[in-house]
Amino acid sequence: MKIRSVLVVCFTAISLWAFAQQNNASIHGYVTDAEGNLIEGANIVIEGSGRGVSSKSDGYYEIRGLSGGTYQVKTSVVGHKTTSQEVRLGEGDSRLVNFVLEAEVSQLSEVVLSGHKKEKYNVENVSSTLRLNQELIKIPQNIQVITDDVLRDQQIFGMREGVGRNVSGVMVMEHWGNYARINMRGFRIPAFRNGMNFTSQWGPVAEDMAMVERIEIIKGPAGFMLSAGEPAGLYNIVTKTPRATPGREVTLSTGSYGLQRATLDVGGKVDKAGKLLYRFNAMGHTQKTHQEYGFHDKYLLAPSFKYLFNENTTLTAQYTYQYSKVPELGSPYVFSPKGYRDVPRDFSISHPGIDPSVNKEHSAFVTFEHKLDRNWRVTAQLGYLSGAQESSDIWPDAVNENGDIYRRLYIFDGEEEHKLGQVFVNGEVQTGPVSHKILAGLDVGSKDILYDWAESHRIDPEDHPFNIYAPDNSHAVIPELDRSTSLRKRASDAGTIVGQQYTAYYAQDELGFFDDRLRVTLAGRYTNLDESSWSGKTSDGKFTPRAGISFSIDDNTSVYGLYDQAFLPQAGTDRQGNTFDPIEGNNIEGGIKKKWFDGRWNTSFSYFRITKENMLTADPEDPVNNSIQLGEVKSMGGEFDLRGEITSGLDLILNYAYTDVRISKDTDPEVVGKRVSGHARHMSNGWLKYTLQDTGLRGLNVSMGYLYMAKRATWDSVWGIEGAQTLPDYFRLDGALGWSNEKFSVALNINNLLNEYLFSGSSYSDGQFYSQQSEPGRNFRLTLGYRF
Structure with missing residues (x-):
């Protein structure tokens, strides 16, 4: 034997x-x-x-x-x-x-500045900033890409406008100020820029699309990028970088609420040999908003250079400055004792005498890439971000049944500094019949974040409250906020200094069998993280595994399965003085991906189940002052995404997601089974564009799009307030008409065609009143572009 x-x-x-x-x-x-x-x-x-x-x-x-x-x-x-x-x-x-x-001669009229390529809604590969040396269809994970062509066609100007309309299950949440809070699969996802994590509590500043090449949405944990974060995934902004092909374009936009906007995008070779390339993006934007006293003024400067030492080695340097000015934070919210849509959608609790909130942000990247040979490449990158916010926040002390409120103005200043570094290698080797795609690297980072919201003043006198049904600002007294001491001292006194330092090591091997038809991914990441905040200090070191499998049924169809982990540190101690273990997020996911008609369009379907364990819940022995680790939340659902050119001239994006997020364990049996805020059970969106081909009207295009959400979970979902109003279903219809040739383009977009009163919100203060944020009614944007 x-x-x-x-x-x-x-x-x-x-x-x-x-x-x-x-x-x-x-x-x-x-x-x-x-x-x-x-x-x-x-x-x-x-x-x-x-x-x-x-x-x-x-x-x-x-x-x-x-x-x-x-x-x-x-x-x-x-x-x-x-x-x-x-x-x-x-x-x-x-x-x-x-x-x-x-x-193709018939396609020449569709050449655009972005790479001098035909417009497309789908791509075959992720950007190099995601580190994965593999086609999208072969990666055992649901990754969606919003291309620059989608951003252009929909006239998306800011980060908050573009994500929820183009990817399944992604929701843009309510916010204070000019940053993008994006939820997916029920949880807030971190904000990456060029593969680096710039997330903070209220940051970074929402990117203007004048600097953006594409937006990549990675669903579920991504151990090759991050483990210390929410298990729902992340989004990665890829900024514009130099290209060898010269490109020059200027656009001018006007529209509703006094919109005036201009962008400039120029680039090409600096020297005749083409060793040094450059690109410069600039933007200026001013606009009122649909709410009284509302406005948004901003500008952007983004130069970048790339030096080609030889065909194997490049060095890229990027710098971006963003300036943003909006009204005081909190002003987009309105309040009512009766419920939603109780006041006109242009109503505001703001006051014209309050100083605006100003954000200034500097960010820089230096990226070194070197091909060791045709199979191996090393990448090293340094990232830096410095942001400063001088602002205030308006919020009511209470809302009375007759509509009287007493507004309170808080100081809300902040600073943040991020210093990040990474180095990683990609390689391919063959061991007999088995191929290996190897990724390994090191991530380090340091974040220093300060906030001051300690000082506050009531602006409405006792005998003259502000009434939402009969607004009158004549009696309000606007205080002078005290900024005589440094922000760091104010934050130190208030205990609102947040710090984070981390080091992470990771390695991944994708093994290919049977001519790479079967691929098995085995990976692990060890993260050591020290964090301090107003809730205490914590230090955690944790290994998070990652395992995936993908099988190509044919060259255009693959199925996959994935298990991945993430963790979230938790500060503080229980009643016995024991420190809390980090939250563990476990994701199990499976799906099928398919390319249709030579890759002109693709589809993907995924099923996921996320479990967040070790969450804090009230200690039954002392529920007011202490917590224990027993809580658990489960998120599950399915997602479908379609994007690409269905037939000549007809481009389509179509998405649907079912998401259900509930508490699965808690010391209080009353809340087990309750839905968690930050998601809609049903979400669907679509965008259809048709461009006339080979006619006298060649280049003329017409588009239509929608966003639909049903059974939205509000912030009070867990509280279970009896009789609280639920959010109605959401439906928004948009349309566009455009024309372009080699030199000129014109685009007219009309959003909220049906002029619906659209909003999000929740009951507040144990159901005593309601808060909401509304969206504009029917509005338009008209953009003229010239390429030279």
Whole structure:
């Protein structure tokens, strides 16, 4: 029996070795257009074999595991003519085969500044800032990308406008001030910029789209990016960087509420050799809002440079300055003793004599990339962000049944400084018939955040309250807020200094079997994190595993499964003085992805279940003063996403998500099963654009889009206030009309076509009154663009 086993093992090993020797040839190269621009997402297929790959962000492709022979290799991408070459390989050959694709004449009218490419809603690969050296369809996770073409078509100007309309299950939450609070799968997700975590309690400043190349939404924990955070996922803003192809564009916009906006995007080569590239983005924006006294003024400066030492080594430097001025924080909220929609949607509790809130933010990145050889690459990046906020916050002390309120003005100043660093390597190796895509790296970071909201003054006299049904600001007294001492001293006195330092090590190996049709991902991340805040100090070190599997049914269809973890530190102690363990977030996810019609459009469906364990809940022995770790929350649901060009000239985004988030464990049985705020059970959105082809009106396009939410969970969901009003279903319809050619473009977008009274909100103060934030009624944006 032992001899037979040994023979079987030896025979298997010899067979695998022989198989590897017979399939060790490869084809690799670059895909470019006629002007020499590298093309991402081109499909390179060996005809008759079912084997194929997509070109990466640098235009590079490689097909491995081939035996000797003659192959017909075909390359295609939307907007360019398909081409093919005959390639002869000997055993063990590695043949360089480059492709130069000619543009389709019928598509030339759709050339735009962003990379001089045809507009597209779907992409084949994630950005290099996500570190993954793999096609989207093969990654065992639901990742969605909002392209610059979507942002342009929908005339999205700010981060808060663009995410919830284009990805399944993503909700933009209520907010104080100019930052984006984004929820997904029921929890707030961290804000990344170029692969670096700039999240803070009230930051970073919401990015203006003039600086944004794409928005990447990673659903579920992403151990290759982050473990110390919410298990729902993250979003990554990819900013615009230099390209070798010259590009120059200016846009002018006008619209409702006195909108005046201008953007400039120029770039190209600094020197004749093309070693030094530059890009400069600038934006100026002023606009009132639909609410009385509301406004938003901002501007942006974003220069960047890239130096190409050689074909293997680059250095990129980026700097961005954002300035934003809005009314005092809290002013978007209105209050009523009766319920929602009790006051006109343009109503405000603000006062024109209150100083505005001003945010100033500097951010910088330096990125070094070096290809060690055609299989290995190292990337190192430094990131820095400095933000300052001088502002105030208005909020009512109470809301009486007759509509009287006494408004209180709080100081709300803040500063934050983030210093981040990362270095990682991507590599590919072959061990017999098994391929390996390896990712390993180190992340370090330090965050120093200060806030002061200690000082406050009532602005309405005792005998002259402000009445929401008969507003009168004539009796209000606006105080002078005390900023005579430094913010750091004020924050120190108030105990509102937040600090965080972390170091994380991670490694991931994606093993490919059967010519890479079956892929198994094994990864782990160890994070050591020290954190201090007004709730105390904590220090945690935790290992979080990650395991995934993905199988390609054919070249255009894959199924996957994933298990991943995240954790959230918790400060404080229980009644016995024991420190609390971190919250553990566990995500189990599975799905199917498919590309249709040569990758023109794609679909994905995913099912997920997230469990957050070790959450704090009231101590039954002392519920007022102490907590214990027994709480648990479960989030589960399904998501569907479709995006791309359905047929020539017809682009579509269509999404749906079912999300249910509930308390599954607590010391109080009354709250078990209650829904958690921050999600809608049903969410769907869509955007359909049709561009006329090969007619006298070529370049004319018309679009229509919607956003629908049903059974929204409010902030009072857990409180279970008897008789509290529920939020009505939400439906918004938008439309657009545009035209463009090689030089000029014009776009008219009309949002909220049905002029619906749209809002979010919740009951407040144990159900004594209601708060809400409203959205604008029917409004328009008109943008003219010129490329030169």
